[in-house]
Amino acid sequence: MARSTPPQDVFTAVAEPQRRQILTALASGERSVNELADLLQFRQPQTSKHLQVLKEVGLVDVRSLGQQRLYQLNGERLKVIQDWVEALEQLWTSRFKRLDTLLEHLQQTPSPVETLEGHGDAHE
Amino acid sequence: MARSTPPQDVFTAVAEPQRRQILTALASGERSVNELADLLQFRQPQTSKHLQVLKEVGLVDVRSLGQQRLYQLNGERLKVIQDWVEALEQLWTSRFKRLDTLLEHLQQTPSPVETLEGHGDAHE
DNA sequence: ATAATATATTCTTTTAATAGAATATACAAG
DNA sequence: CTTGTATATTCTATTAAAAGAATATATTAT
Known part of the structure; x- marks a missing residue:
């Protein structure tokens, strides 16, 4: 079908x-x-x-x-995909600036600090 | 299933x-x-x-x-998609430089000359 | 151990996509 | 108009994905 x-x-x-x-x-x-x-x-x-x-x-x-x-x-149409992926990546990359979620968890858990280890990123 | x-x-x-x-x-x-x-x-x-x-x-x-x-x-995995799209776009963008396909058609078809009109290409 | 909450899994049914085979259409050549 | 070549379409069968309902597992609290 x-x-x-x-x-x-x-x-x-x-x-x-x-x-x-x-x-x-x-x-x-x-x-x-x-x-x-x-x-x-x-x-x-x-x-x-x-x-x-x-x-x-x-x-x-x-x-x-x-x-x-x-x-x-038609390469133009590929942008539909590319734009979506890039928008996601933008958000994903800038997620370090948004500590809302993390802070939420910090309030709930005893020591979630280990989650951040190994990132090596400047997270702030 | x-x-x-x-x-x-x-x-x-x-x-x-x-x-x-x-x-x-x-x-x-x-x-x-x-x-x-x-x-x-x-x-x-x-x-x-x-x-x-x-x-x-x-x-x-x-x-x-x-x-x-x-x-x-996991933003990293998005690159699988992004890379594929970008590879395609690369080729698509540079397709003007590769006249192979066009030349192939010239060899196969009797009078595809009309196809070339407007292109302004030197075909042999 | 029991209850409550959060998530995962199983099974069944439904829906959608794919393959394959056969046939139809389009155009060109003689 | 018949033949040949290129492509499209239809129909059927198969396979895969998704929804739904019910239930299982896990974790926490009492």
Whole structure:
């Protein structure tokens, strides 16, 4: 029942290993369906199907050249993922400045000091 | 059958919207299971299950504090995703320098000249 | 030992994604 | 119009993930 409900978000699309391979193959340039299938040792229908998914979430674009369909990575869409990851990392990195949680625990536990050992970071 | 074959890679783990919410909630600091469940309006068992998945792929760490389990984002593991995205973007950005693919097509197709219109490339 | 709280696990059901095989469509060439 | 090549789609079967309910385990307090 894959066709009736295709992955709609970029994250789901990229969760598939074969689709990541396709994207990687496309990163260095435009390829036709059969080129991709040959290169990655996938069957043609599977390749087409994965490409449809990638197209639906905007990770690839297509253009027609005769009877071929040339697929191309759309790097812009990768930013959806990148932005999310970076936002998380921002928060994670700046978590040392927010001692709220830590202080909460300090009030509750006898000696949670060991938790901080080994970080070596300037935590304040 | 989710428990028997849990997602092993970071990409699959992150494909789940609720797990992304959990990670986002954890980005600003450590939280207990119930804190997360309350905050995100998830049920406790679901929350635990998602956390196990995240733990298995290394995206979160746990420590025990009394009867609570405090989960914490492991930002390092996010780099797996980030590195992959950035590698792709690198290639995508530098794709203009690599005309190999384009030249390949020139050799295979009879008159793909129309394809080149507007490019202004010297093709032989 | 019993009760209360916090979290984890198991089992079942439901839903969604993937593969495979077969077929359809599109375009080009003769 | 028939053939060949490239790609897309449909249908079915399989597999995997997720939700839900119930229960188990762990820790603390009484």
